[in-house]
Amino acid sequence: MSEEIKVIRIEDVPHFVGQTVKIGVWLRQKRGSGKIAFLQLRDGTGFMQGVVVSADVDEALFKLAEHLKQESSFYVTGEIHEDSRSSFGYEMAVSAIDMVGESEGYPITPKEHGTDFLFDQRHLYLRHQKPYATLKIRDEIIRGIYDFFYQDGFLKFDSPILTDSAPEGTTELFPVDYFDQTAYLSQTGQLYVEAGAMAFGKVYDFGPTFRAEKSSTRRHLTEFWMIDAEMAWMHQEQSLDVQERMIAYLIQRVVDNCQTELEMLGRDADKLRSYTKLPFPRVSYDDAVKLLQDNDFDIKWGVDFGSPEETFLANYYKTPFFVVNFPKAIKAFYMKRHPTRDDVVISADLMAPEGYGEIIGGSERDTDYDYLKQRLIDQHLDLKEYDWYLDLRKYGSVPHSGFGLGLERFIRFVAGEDHIRETIPFPRTLNRLHP
Helix, strand or coil: CCCCCEECCHHHHHHHECCEEEEEEEEEEEEECCCEEEEEEECCCCEEEEEEEHHHCCHHHHHHHHCCCCCCEEEEEEEEEECCCCCCCEEEEEEEEEEEECCCCCCCCCCCCCHHHHHHCHHHHCCCHHHHHHHHHHHHHHHHHHHHHHHCCCEECCCCCEECCCCCCCCCCCEEEECCEEEEECCCCHHHHHHHHHHHCEEEEEEEEECCCCCCCCCCCCEEEEEEEEEECCCHHHHHHHHHHHHHHHHHHHHHHCHHHHHHHCCCHHHHHHCCCCCCCEEEHHHHHHHHHHCCCCCCCCCCCCHHHHHHHHHHHCCCEEEECCEHHHCCCCECECCCCCCEECEEEEEECCCCEEEEEEEEECCCHHHHHHHHHHCCCCHHHHHHHHHCCCCCCCCEEEEEEEHHHHHHHHHCCCCHHHHCCCCCECCECCC
């Protein structure tokens, strides 16, 4: 009795050189010379070439191979050979094709398509190499985030998506009818993870957040994923240490485990690796403003940085770097006052190099009940909505610090993507809610 042919995945192919195997695949593209058909195949774990030689197979099989349509699905059987000419390094000498699903008139052809068209067809475009590579990197980063926090002694603490208040003090919220009152889609879980830190010491959340900002820049989504970390008994310098260790760890994970995907995107792994050198520079807001002014930027002390300013600073430092101690007037109410200055708070934004901008925002949190209450009043926020938050300062308050990492912004930087919409399976932007 002949041995049953093993069904494998493309990612397993290197272990089966010289063996005949079977793989469930879709057809990306094909080309041929009349006597040989070259099938570009994918299966969700990778991409490879299948070669059908007319002299080695029966006429019906070769005719089938010649007439396969883009994105048809089938089982392909054949012997695995090494192939130094391909980036994958292996190909299959096809001996059988078993059709599963026909595909006719697939809309995304090998020709160039516009961005709007590709995002109208996002449900299909996900199958192609560029989004495949970026979203594989996204998956690696997500798994790395869980691993980093677990190894560092954090507890995952899920904050709610529906809230009755605006943690950042902004009116740019998505309202939701919630029985007899109005709720809002969360813009951050930060206040809630502060409560978690008072119970468990070090916690983080990881979930979707929403910002109704009418912005259409390369850095903004209306729905995105955030990681909020909060650490009791920790001052800002210790928090910055956690942040830079996490960023270096995640970059190294991608460099180690996503070489193929980085190559698909044309991303320089050596350059990425250079960004893991610690510590990252700490630059005061004061010094950053002076540097910008000295280089002909029309910027005054007390305003936040825009994309041009962030890009200049990124090109100047050429590595991830922190801008620390921002003006109090442009930061959230909960940030701790500077010990010697009333005009700045103990805060930090981590900027990515190459002009990708802010990827982390954080601060030490103020612990003074009366001060925070007055800050809420000054910002015209409803004290009843924040009574539970103020309670954290009444019952055993301790020094604590935290930060928020924007997942898609970080992925954009690591993958070298031009626009943030490429970093999430189905982006939600100012002008896109479909598909």
